Amino acid sequence: MTTTANAMGAGSAVAGVGSRRTTTRALLAGGAAAGPLFGVVAAAQVLTRDGFDLSRQPLSLLALGDLGWIQITNFVVTGLLALAGAVGLRRTLRGEPAGTWGPALVAVHGVGLIIGGVLVSDPSMGWPTGAPEGAPETLSWHAVGHGVGAALAFGSLTIACLVFGRGWWRAGQRGWAAFSLGCALAVVVVLAWPDQDTISVRMALACAVIFAWLTALCGRQFAR
Numbered sequence: 001m002t003t004t005a006n007a008m009g010a011g012s013a014v015a016g017v018g019s020r021r022t023t024t025r026a027l028l029a030g031g032a033a034a035g036p037l038f039g040v041v042a043a044a045q046v047l048t049r050d051g052f053d054l055s056r057q058p059l060s061l062l063a064l065g066d067l068g069w070i071q072i073t074n075f076v077v078t079g080l081l082a083l084a085g086a087v088g089l090r091r092t093l094r095g096e097p098a099g100t101w102g103p104a105l106v107a108v109h110g111v112g113l114i115i116g117g118v119l120v121s122d123p124s125m126g127w128p129t130g131a132p133e134g135a136p137e138t139l140s141w142h143a144v145g146h147g148v149g150a151a152l153a154f155g156s157l158t159i160a161c162l163v164f165g166r167g168w169w170r171a172g173q174r175g176w177a178a179f180s181l182g183c184a185l186a187v188v189v190v191l192a193w194p195d196q197d198t199i200s201v202r203m204a205l206a207c208a209v210i211f212a213w214l215t216a217l218c219g220r221q222f223a224r
Contacts, residue, residue: 024091031085031106031218035211038078042204045070057127058200059207060146063120065128075117079153082110085218092221097167098160105160106214112152119145125200157210158187164217176220183213 045062046054052062062071086107093099119142123131136143165180190206 020091024088025222027084027088028092028218028222030081031088032215032222034078034081034085034110035208035215037081038074038211039208041070041074051129052127054200054204055198056200057125058121058203060116060121060150061123061125061127063117064123064131068120072117072120075113079110079113079117082113082214083107085214086110088218089221092224097171098164101163102160102167105156105163106217108156109153109160109214112149112154112156115149116146116153117149119143119149121146154187154191154206154210157214158184161187161210161213179216180213183209 042059042062045067046052046059049062049065049067059071062068063075086103086109089106090099090103093103122136122140122143124134124136125131126133139147161180161184165177165184168174168177168180186209187206190202190209193202195202
């Protein structure tokens with residue numbers, strides 16, 4: 001009887017571990033999908049929404065106009081997926097280099113995206129139709145909030161690149177360290193480049209780099 005009970009207990013423990021592993025992999029898959037989802041939805045809108053010009057108008061402005069709900073949803077869902085990825089990273093990186101601060105920074109990134117989606121920018125740069133051709137003279141409270149969300153999203157993930165890069169370098173994982181540090185450097189250079197006429201394109205490029213890093217990170221942990 002005791003042997004049977006022990007066997008049942010061991011079986012339940014194994015099933016519990018298996019269930020947790022499955023859940024963790026699902027969370028990591030969500031984190032890996034965040035960037036591709038955002039990129040595909042944003043690109044589809046750039047190509048199909050009449051009058052939108054990425055060379056002048058940042059992706060954030062897609063949240064305005066009749067179809068603005070699409071980009072708002074894109075921001076929010078991407079943020080939720082990033083939060084899921086942060087939980088998965090926390091589970092798989094516990095006790096490893098960057099295992100504490102890294103996932104926390106990814107979570108901040110997710111929160112920043114959600115804020116950036118809920119709080120929209122002001123009409124500007126000619127978008128939507130009838131908006132001022134330049135930047136607005138004053139900012140609404142929600143436009144300020146959007147800027148805060150964007151800063152959190154970009155800043156936290158860039159810092160996460162540095163945190164992971166440092167941890168991997170110390171652990172002797174030089175390839176991953178170089179990749180992570182290179183992504184952080186690329187984002188800083190792209191965003192700091194002193195040419196305001198190309199800022200919308202450079203912001204989109206920085207998004208692509210930082211999301212590619214997050215996808216690679218979550219994919220790395222998923223495969224382990």
